[in-house]
Amino acid sequence: MARKDVLAGISRPSAEAAERNVTASTSYAMKGASKSMLSSIGELASQAAKAERLLEGASIVELDTEMVDVSFVSDRLEGGDEAYEELREAIRENGQNTPVLVRPHPNAAGRYMLVFGHRRLRVATELQRPIKAIIQDVSDEFHVIAQGQENSARDNLSFIEKAVFAQRLTNIGHTKETIQVALSTDAPMLVRMFSVTKRIPYELIHWIGSAKAIGRDRWIDFAVRYDKLPSPDVVKTIIDAASAENLDTNERFERLYEALKHFKSRKKGVRPNPDPKTWTAADKSIAASVQANRNAYTIKFSERDAKGFGEWLTNRLDRLHDDFQKAQQTTGE
Secondary structure: OOHHHOOHHHOOOOHHHHHHHHHHHOOOOOOHHHHHHHHHHHHHHHHHOHHHHHHOOOOOEEEOHHHEEOOOOOOOOOOOOHHHHHHHHHHHHHOOOOOEEEEEOOOOOOOEEEEEOHHHHHHHHHOOOOEEEEEOOOOHHHHHHHHHHHHHHHOOOOHHHHHHHHHHHHHOOOOHHHHHHHHOOOHHHHHHHHHHHOOOOHHHHHHHOOOOOOOHHHHHHHHHHHHOOOOHHHHHHHHHHHHHOOOOHHHHHHHHHHHHOOOOOOOOOOOOOOOOEEEEOOOOOOEEEEEEOOOOEEEEEEOOOHHHHHHHHHHOHHHHHHHHHHHHHHHOO
16 A cells, blocks of 8 residues: 555545535534534544645654554454465565554653554564654544544454444543544444444453454344343353364354344343232221332322321322421431
8 A cells, every 4th residue: 555545544624624515415403512513523534634644755764663562542353364464474575565653652751652553563573573664743532543544444444343442442531523533434333333342241252353254233133132141141151162163253253143043032020019018097097008119109098087188198298298308308318
């Protein structure tokens, strides 16, 4: 890939142009929260477009790989990256044609942090060669946008890798607008990604791996089925068997996915109503039956004075409720 195309996917119009384009293509009013969000996305896209200008004419240096630390947020899962071996052999035979992007390490003087190009860094480390790099001092926000956009342009992240990357960015405080620009995606797709990462434990996703042959719809269905399991422990025996067979990342997904189809969904527990409590006046003129449920408290009067006492109590509910609130404030309950 030519150097000028390294961040080709980042190029966007200005914030104002982005807002005009969105306004023309949507039917809802551009005001309030919607306008603010789209303006933020436009500003981020405009900021991201500076990447190519930063790289144009930038000097390429060679760095010792021991001086370069990986990105502060990973966008990769293990498994299924056959292209890595091809890249390794190509660099071994022809050298590194495309530089990586690094930044001065924000927390370690004299060191660098990788923005993108982690596979090239890994190859250089394995081959014990220096890494060709461009050094730019960029912000964390620019870092994650450039990292995500570069991988999106190369089209070598699977759906689940993008989803995990988005979740990691959320966990460390980046906004949804930043994540959308970084992954070249829209808000509905981001919601779908989070629907998977919030239902499936990261440990299980990590065990499955990158699963590059598995698309969005199957991951979403997998997540819904997993969420309905009577107990997550039921997949342990499947994992143990699949690991023993040394299955690859796509086969691991398939094995679990097929198993999930045969598990019955858990049934929401129905809590039995507790037995009602009863009270009877000393003169037997009135009796009460009290039924307490989770969202209701029912008192039923019977006997001779039931109607009269019920009306008397109803007329005093405002005062009784005031007394109740004052009692709560006093006791701190």
